[in-house]
Amino acid sequence: MEVFLVRHTTPDIEKGICYGQSDLDVASTFVDEAERITSELASHTFDAIYSSPLIRCKKLANQFQQPVILDDRLKELDFGDWELKNWNAIPKAESDPWMQDFVNVSTKNGESYVELQQRTIDFYKDIQQQKHQKVLIVTHAGVIRSLWSYWHQTPLTNSFDLKVAYGEILHINTKEL
Template sequence: MEVILVRHTTPDIAKGICYGQADIEVATTFEEEVSSILKKVPVNDADVTYYSSPLQRCKLLAEKLSSTVIFDNRLKELDFGDWELQKWNDIDKKELDIWMNDFVKTPAKNGESYIDLHNRTTNFLTELTTKNHQKVVLVTHAGVMRSLWAYMNKIPLEKSFELKLNYGDTLTFHL
């Protein structure tokens, strides 16, 4: 099965703000970014199954790709809990340092750890292998894409952030 991961377009949020599962609007560049993505990803293809995070920055893009999208919470970005929509500089330095020293296992306060995200995304991928799909498109977030890329390429999660992803980027692998 061919799997195409697509990162959502630019969200409408100031730089320096922590966000993960906050449901942020898309930037005014949305339509322009979509036109670029449409050149890289199959659109309304009957042989493709489309999945998406339900967060609107993914949902809006997914609905441009297909009229039949399956939304799955396991494709959401990392939950930053109490840190959501706070300026990174305003987050308690001690808490942030603890998280930065082991972001794989340490959750943000009232949020989830990267290993939690990894477990839900690989669970999604495992379930996907039980389906009879030839090709799937997953519209999702950078954290999810890095997690799945690390899993498929046997890269330690600690090193997965070495994979640089821009808004609208795609990755492809085979299950």
């Protein structure tokens, strides 16, 4: 199956804010960003388009003039009590253990990166059963990195070596793995 992973466009939030599963709208640059992405993918026909249900993904997915299947498993990491807080305002006593082991340690009332990866792998295994040839997935950097890590059998601790800009498109043929 060919999979096209697209990170959502620039969100409407100031830098330095923790916003994993917070349902943010898109920045004023959305139209230009979306036009570039849809243009780059215009030559492709997708069997299905999947998206995180969060606004910043859903708006982009809806630009493709095809039904969109929303799936909660494509949401970004749940930062729990840290959502919408400035990273600098999170007490070091809370953030230090997470920073030292962000893969296994969950945030207070949130989830760990391992938990995020498990739900994204579950999603991937489910869509494999659909026998699609080519799919588009509009989602978040954490989801993209966790799937990329799974497909390439690399440790989650190394997944941040994969830089994923807003609106970036990654392509993989899972039959070649």
